[in-house]
Each structure stands twice: as C-alpha cells, then as structure tokens.
Amino acid sequence: MLSNFLKVNSRTIGPIRTFATKNGEVKITFKKADSYLCDGPANTTTTNKEELMNYFTEMTRMRKLETVADGLYKKKLIRGFCHLYNGQEAVCAGLEYSVTKEDHIITAYRDHTYMLSRGATPEEIFAELLMKETGCSKGKGGSMHMFTRNFYGGNGIVGAQCPVGTGIAFAQKYNKTGNVCLTLYGDGAANQGQLFEAFNMAELWKLPVIFVCENNHYGMGTSQKRAAAGHDFYTRAHYIPGLKVDGMDIFAVREAGKYAADWARAGKGPMVLEMDTYRYVGHSMSDPGITYRTREEINSVRQNRDPIENLRNIILANKFATEDELTTIEDTVKQEMDVAADKAIAAPFPQAKELYTNVYIQEVPIRGVELSNSFKP
C-alpha cells in the first residue's frame, strides 16, 4: 500500500510518497536516515491537512522574509554582514516542529528564520537588520545577533555557539526541566576544535543537547570535501549516536528531531544530526555563490529537492488546496513581509545613549575621547 505512490505533475520533486486515509491523515514516506550507534526513526510518519498547510505557510514566510531582506540589503538599507537561509527552510521548520517552545535553540549567523520559527515577528527581525530601536539588540548587532525567547542567537564566530549550547543543556539537566537544547552549526564549523570539546562534555555528562550540523556542503566558498577529512559529520563524535537526515524534507527532519529529543529526554545523552541541505544563495551578500559551484548544481537542487515545492506537491496531490489557494497564501505572506519591512523602515534609529547600555549590568562610566565628556551614570 505504501508503495502506491501518486504522480502529480511534471516536476520531479522527490518520489511522491503520500497516501491519504479516510480520516484525513496522510501517510508520508521519506528517505531513511543513515544511523550511527542507534536505530534511528522509521522512514514513515503521518500528517494532515492542517499541518501541511501550516508548514507550507511557515516555510513560505521564511523564504519571503529572506527575499525581502535581500532586497533591503541591495537598497543599502541593511548594512553589515547578512547571511540568507534560502533552500534550508526544511531544517529550521522541521526542527521547530520536533520540539516545544520550551526547548532551547542556539545557532550560528544564518539565523533570521530561527527568529521567525521561535515566534519573533518579521518586524522585529527587519528592525534589527535595519539597525532600528525596535530591533532585538536595538540595532547594535544586526543580522548575526538575533535573540528572542529560548533562542540564544545568532552567533558570528564560527563554532563558538557549540559549547554554549552544551552549557544550556547542562542547565536543563541540573534543573530537571526535561527540556533539550538544539545546538546548530554548519559543515565549516564542524572542523572547529571547540565543537569536539563540547561533544566530550555532552557525552561525559549525558546532557540533553542535540547537535545539528546543517551541512549545506560549502563553508563559505570551500567545499566540505576540501575542508573535512571523512565525509560524515553524523559519526564524527565517535562515542555519540548520530543520524544523517535528508535536510530538504521537513518530515525527515521532524522525525529525526523527535527521535533525538526523545533520546535526550530519556537521559541517554546527546545526539548528532547531520542535515543534508543546500543554500541557494551565496555565503553572504558579497558572495554571488557561483564561483565555487555550478549554476547547474544549484538549479538541480531547486528543481529536484526544494523543500517548499516538496510540500506543495503533497498538498496538491491530496487535494488539500488548489494551486490558486497556495498562490493566495504566498501573496498574503509577501504582503505580511512587505508591511513588516515598511514598519521597520519607519521605526526610529536608537537613541545615542544605547551606545553605552548593556555593556555591564549597571551603567558604569564609559570612557570616551576625553574624561570630561565621557558618559557617567
């Protein structure tokens, strides 16, 4: 029965692998994760219309958020370093739907969509990108410095967030919260020494930390093949179980996330999830993204593995919505992002005094060009 795949349209997004039951449940089959020191989750799950429409909407919001940010950067309204997430949405969304909002997330600098998934408004995100008073760090940080409830950034130094996430996980164990910390890093950061220090502590003390390697295959312009000895990031902490997951499929990500979260909540310790994903855009805004890989490679992923198109096909195949209805969602989301961007553009820049707030817990003398005109609380 499960092999009863439906053919939808000429696009070749994955094997179409859904089967709707009478009560509206849809059975989904996805690529089985490669597993290390564990059995790994089954390669099937169920979903329904409500979930599918929600996932489609949220992932569309992520992509539109980045598209609008791209435009604002090109208009020179966003300054600074800016890294977009286009193509990787299934990882962010799948992880978010595998845990609760009481669980914790920390990531690197490709962080805008995690703000969105954690519940921040697009306006807050744009405001920080635009260096406005209404931004989460009042414009003092920008793109790489995003923070909201149970989301610890937004970290610009490659790999630095990994031990931090391990410490957050230790607090969960110590305080018996039952919560986990998703600690994300990229294939480039996978070669940083501090990640291995974090691995060791996490396993030694059986901490509820889920290390997620978002492997988009390029650390800036360097292919993982040229940077990492060994191809598998999910087996790299040789004493920690791992899964290699199709990071372009929200269901594969969600089920792997649930499996790892259950593992961690059961007190069995950390797990490493390698997400096989892809970024369509360059590393940052100054990287056109095509000098170290071919356009064909990018187009091939877009055509065959796009995480949003994948969902669209499942929705259409099950007749949960028409093409027009999905287009309406896209238009509504675009409008939401445009309105949010306009509001952020209209927001004021921070007052000068924000220069010296949050340096220490109390406002202390900040020495400036000369003592007489320094700030004194």
Next chain:
Amino acid sequence: MKRSFHSTSANLAGGPSAPINYPSLEIENGGEKQKMNLFQALNNAMDIALQKDPKAVIFGEDVGFGGVFRCTVGLREKYGANRVFNTPLCEQGIAGFGIGLAAQGATPIAEIQFADYIFPAFDQIVNEAAKYRYRSGGQFDCGSLTIRSPYGAVGHGGHYHSQSPESYFGQTPGLKVVIPSTPIEAKGLLLASIREKDPVIFFEPKLMYRSAVEEVPVGDYEIPLGKARIVKEGKDITLIGWGAQMRVLLQAANMAEEKLGISVELIDLRTIQPWDVETVINSVKKTGRVVISHEAPKTGGWAAEISATIQERCFLHLEAPIQRVCGYDTPFPLIFEKFYLPDHLKNFESIKKTIHY
C-alpha cells in the same frame, strides 16, 4: 571647550570628508612604479616572498582563491596548491600549524580571515608562538611565522568584523605587531615581517584595501620594523597613530593648521611592538603637546602605553596633558559606528583643547 557626550551625535550622519592627499613614502631603488591599492600591494609583497623564498607558504581560510579581500588572488595559480592552500575553519589549528611549520625552518604566512576571529588562536599565539624561543632556551623558535589579519572598522562590520585587537598582542613579549597605513608601506612592512626572525602579527586596515591607492615600486624592498615614520613635520603638536587612523589624523591636522594656524607633526607608529620610542620622544620634546588616536577602546589601548612612556621620558617638556582620542569602552556597535569612531572632528577638538590648555 566642554561638550556633552551627546553633542557629537551630529557626526552620526557622517558628513562628507574632504579628500586628502596623503604623502607617499619615497622608496630608494624600488624600481619602476605601478598603481596599486592596498590589497594589490600586499599581493605583490607575497608574490615576491614566494618567488624568492622557496620555503615560503601561504595558508588560511579561503586564501586559495584569493581570500575574502583578494589579497592572495592568483598566487595559488602561480606557485601551486602545495604552497598556497586553504585550511579548514580552525583558527587555533592554523596558528599552531604555522608555529610547527616555522620551527622546521619554513616561512609560513598564515591568514586569519578577520582580526575578530583571531581569538580562538589566542592561546597558540600568546603561549606558544611568543614564548617558543624563551622557554626552550633558544633551542627552538617560530621566528619565520607571520600571521596576517584584517582589522578595524569597515563602515558596517558590527561586533565581529570591526575590532582592533593590537594591544592584546602588543602586551605579549616575544611577538612583534605591525600595522601599515598605505600600499607602499604595506608592501615594505609585510616583506620585512615575513623575513623577520621573530613571529609577527600583521594587522591590515581592511577599510583601505581598495580605497588607498598609490604608485607602488614593483621591486623588492623592505621597511624596517620598529621604526616610526614622521609623515609630516611640524612644531606645535605631535599626532600619533597607525593604520587607517593615519588618514583621519592627517585630516584633523589639516583642519587644525587651517583653523588654528598651528604647525602639526604627524607620526605613523607602523610597528606597535616594539614601538619606536625615540622618534616619539624627540618629537614631543620639540612640540610639548601630544594627541594619540586609535580605534580600539580607550582603556588599556596602546595609546595608554605610549602616554605613560611620554610622561616618564618628557614630563618637563609637556605643555599640556597628553590626549587619547580612541574608541569608547563599549563593544563595537553596528548602528553607532560613526559615533564610536575617533574621527577627524573628535581629533580636531582634542588638538584645539591641547593647544589652548
């Protein structure tokens, strides 16, 4: 003149700066000249180093295809992937690897992509590179190691792409710290650093990679380390800086000469450690007034070291308190960059105050 802290907020808008004509250093026997910007001059220096020293190698994150600032562009094609190669993202590893390579007699030229990323390598640089000669009683050293890294403000870098960490390293005996201010200087100082027999941290002003252009001699020349340059002679006040701050100081000097009718002496320290005490002292003995300026926060910055030495060595020559015009003691803020930076107006105010003391 007293100003409130907030009065400089007008600078947030960053008014147009007048174009300044920064005096080029004359190089003897440098051969014919070619127009180069700062990154091209550095590229030219590394080209010469690789060509003349078969043991010289370049490595770092993305240097193989030129690096993010294009400083190593074309060198892998010219000298091969055995001598110009990418490393993984691992700054501590890069520094340690360079030390080991240098200890075996090679000439490693390592790149740390941004000075803000040098901190994972801090242990290797401060505890291993700096002390190798001393703690082995002279049996081993990594003197041929040079670590290049872009530093300083770039207009929109925020916390992790803007910092000036020179004083952290300047306080470490065993290291030399060099910061060039023009393409001609960059080439000569980098060649001297590569050939220097002590480990050198070479910070490059990233703001000037493309914006600073000079007629650079194409031949092989060095500018000695530990020797400051008097960019402009004057008699009423001494301004001291390095790197990208030199242009700001020249602008302030021009403004002061025009508006205050004074004569300003401008010194480019070039080498932060060991710094050229004599040139500074001789200048201060002549002028009696000093302003020192850098982008790094004021407290514990290198200006503090220079100030202390000046008061030790020329206390009775001083006509006014030494002024430090620096970054504020805050993290480097994205939105407030123009406000934070010790720009020419802040320096001008400081000069005025010193003159009228």
